[in-house]
Every structure is written in structure tokens, then in C-alpha cells.
Amino acid sequence: MENEINNITFSNGVTIPQLGLGVFKMKDEKELMEAIRVALEVGYRHFDTAMIYENEATLGRALKASSIPREVLFLTSKVWNYDHGYEETKAAFQASLDRLGTDYLDLYLIHWASANYIETWKAMEELYTAGKIKAIGVSNFQIHHLEDLMAHTEIIPMINQIETHPAFPQDELRAFMAQHAIIHEAWGPLGQGKNDLLTQPVLLELAEKYGKTAAQIVLRWHIERGIVVIPKSVTPSRIRENRDIFDFSLSTVDMDKIATLNTGARYSGHPDDQEFLTRTSIRPS
Numbered sequence: 001m002e003n004e005i006n007n008i009t010f011s012n013g014v015t016i017p018q019l020g021l022g023v024f025k026m027k028d029e030k031e032l033m034e035a036i037r038v039a040l041e042v043g044y045r046h047f048d049t050a051m052i053y054e055n056e057a058t059l060g061r062a063l064k065a066s067s068i069p070r071e072v073l074f075l076t077s078k079v080w081n082y083d084h085g086y087e088e089t090k091a092a093f094q095a096s097l098d099r100l101g102t103d104y105l106d107l108y109l110i111h112w113a114s115a116n117y118i119e120t121w122k123a124m125e126e127l128y129t130a131g132k133i134k135a136i137g138v139s140n141f142q143i144h145h146l147e148d149l150m151a152h153t154e155i156i157p158m159i160n161q162i163e164t165h166p167a168f169p170q171d172e173l174r175a176f177m178a179q180h181a182i183i184h185e186a187w188g189p190l191g192q193g194k195n196d197l198l199t200q201p202v203l204l205e206l207a208e209k210y211g212k213t214a215a216q217i218v219l220r221w222h223i224e225r226g227i228v229v230i231p232k233s234v235t236p237s238r239i240r241e242n243r244d245i246f247d248f249s250l251s252t253v254d255m256d257k258i259a260t261l262n263t264g265a266r267y268s269g270h271p272d273d274q275e276f277l278t279r280t281s282i283r284p285s
């Protein structure tokens with residue numbers, strides 16, 4: 001079996017590599033530069049950042065330091081909660097472009113469904129129509145947010161980036177998204193290193209059976225489900241390991257075994273946490 005990174009096609013025909021590198025919490029410049037160098041070397045072309053990660057400029061520099069042409073890269077960034085609103089979003093988008101040193105984004109997402117996301121989306125629709133963003137989407141949107149957005153705007157989000165891993169597979173939201181051709185993207189695909197997910201006996205058994213690691217089994221589980229994954233690592237051996245998941249597949253029986261890890265409990269923040277949404281919507285002075 002080949003080991004090429006698969007592509008997923010959005011409703012508008014644009015494609016996204018099914019595996020990317022997430023760069024959340026990568027703030028150390030040297031560490032980030034090295035992570036990007038290794039990732040590019042082993043074939044990653046898709047990178048997921050956000051204004052709030054405070055590393056767009058370093059990511060831009062790391063990508064420029066390679067000889068990889070911009071058009072074969074896939075760059076995602078996100079509009080933060082205190083930049084919501086029509087004019088604010090346009091300004092935030094331009095600032096992200098400037099920091100990344102590019103004149104378009106492949107994907108721009110609303111980071112969380114904080115107040116005023118409808119006006120934010122209208123600005124994104126306009127930027128998309130003008131060709132400044134190849135695909136637009138949301139993150140941390142629940143069914144009720146998606147219904148509200150679709151009722152008040154023109155373009156259905158092409159993707160929703162949500163916490164997803166075997167302990168929290170998001171089956172209900174996922175089914176709703178499938179009905180509307182909204183691609184499922186997982187953040188925290190490895191459970192963010194929390195709650196001993198990667199030492200669960202089921203995963204260790206499958207790792208042994210397939211000659212892979214527990215992390216590779218989890219990432220392959222996402223791939224089999226058609227999910228876009230953006231595992232984060234600053235460790236060169238793990239960046240390589242996480243890329244090495246397109247040369248095997250899991251049987252239906254083994255997918256069912258992984259499904260037994262579903263606890264229905266999130267590991268991280270709830271999209272309807274109003275205290276969080278309100279607090280993070282205040283621009284620091």
C-alpha cells in the first residue's frame with residue numbers, strides 16, 4: 001500500500017490534505033522552525049494555526065525558509081473571539097495574511113461561536129468570493145450554531161474543526177455535518193496527551209497487531225472515518241510517526257473495538273461555555 005497523504009474534497013471542489021500539522025502551543029521560535037522543517041521534509045504540506053496561537057509570523061518564516069512553492073502548501077488560520085464582526089474580521093484576516101507573509105489563505109475558520117458570528121461569516125463569505133480564501137469554515141460549532149448560521153447566511157461552512165478522538169467521537173454532530181456536506185476536522189485528535197488515551201489496552205493491542213504505535217492507530221481511526229487530522233508535535237520522531245499512517249487500514253472489527261473507548265466526555269472546553277466565550281470576546285487593552 002502506498003504511503004501518500006490522502007486529500008479530502010470540500011463542497012466547492014477545493015481539496016485539503018487529510019493530515020496536517022497543528023501548531024497550537026508552539027511558541028518557541030527555534031522549536032517551531034525545526035518542527036516545520038522536519039514536517040516539510042517528510043511530506044506535510046498542511047499547517048493549522050490561529051491568530052491566538054501567536055505563531056503565524058514564525059510559521060510564515062519557517063515555510064519561506066523552505067523551497068516549497070506557496071501553491072502546494074495548505075494554510076489554515078482562524079479569527080479569534082474578540083475580532084468578531086464584519087469590519088473587525090476583514091482587518092483580522094488581513095493581519096493574519098501579513099504575519100504569515102502570504103496573499104491568500106487556503107482555509108479560514110471562525111475559532112469559536114462567540115457573539116456576532118453571523119457578521120463575521122458575512123465578511124468571510126465576501127473574502128471567499130473575492131478569492132482571498134479558497135475555503136471557509138467554522139470551529140467548535142454545535143448543531144444549533146450551524147442551524148443558526150445556515151438560516152442567516154448564504155454559504156454553508158465547508159468544514160467544522162471540533163474536538164474529536166476515540167473517547168469523544170462526536171457521532172451526533174458528525175451525522176448532522178454529513179447531511180450538509182460539512183467536512184469533519186478533528187482538533188485534539190490524539191486526546192491532547194490527556195487521560196492516558198494512548199495507553200488504553202485496546203489501542204496497545206491493535207498497535208501490536210498492526211505493527212504501529214497507539215498514536216498511529218488513533219490517527220488511522222480518524223482517517224478511516226474521513227476526518228481531517230492535525231496532530232501537534234514538536235518532537236521530530238513523532239512528527240514522522242504521525243505522518244506514517246497511509247500504508248495500512250483498520251478492519252471493521254477493529255474500528256468497532258476502538259468505538260468502545262467512547263465515554264461521551266470532552267477532554268477540553270465546551271463550545272457553549274458562555275463565561276469563556278464572553279471573557280475571550282473582550283479585546284485586551
Ligand SMILES: NC(=O)c1ccc[n+]([C@@H]2O[C@H](COP(=O)([O-])OP(=O)(O)OC[C@H]3O[C@@H](n4cnc5c(N)ncnc54)[C@H](OP(=O)(O)O)[C@@H]3O)[C@@H](O)[C@H]2O)c1
Binds near residue numbers: 023
Ligand atoms: N479549533 C480549536 O479550538 C482548537 C483547539 C485545540 C487545538 N486545535 C488545533 O488542533 C491541533 C492538534 O490538537 P492539540 O495540539 O490540542 O492536541 P493533539 O494533537 O491531540 O495532541 C498533542 C499532544 O500529543 C503529543 N503527541 C503528538 N504526537 C504523539 C505521538 N505520536 N505519540 C505520543 N504523543 C504524541 C504532543 O507532544 P509533543 O509536542 O511534545 O511531541 C502533544 O503533547 C492543534 O495544534 C491546533 O492546531 C484547535
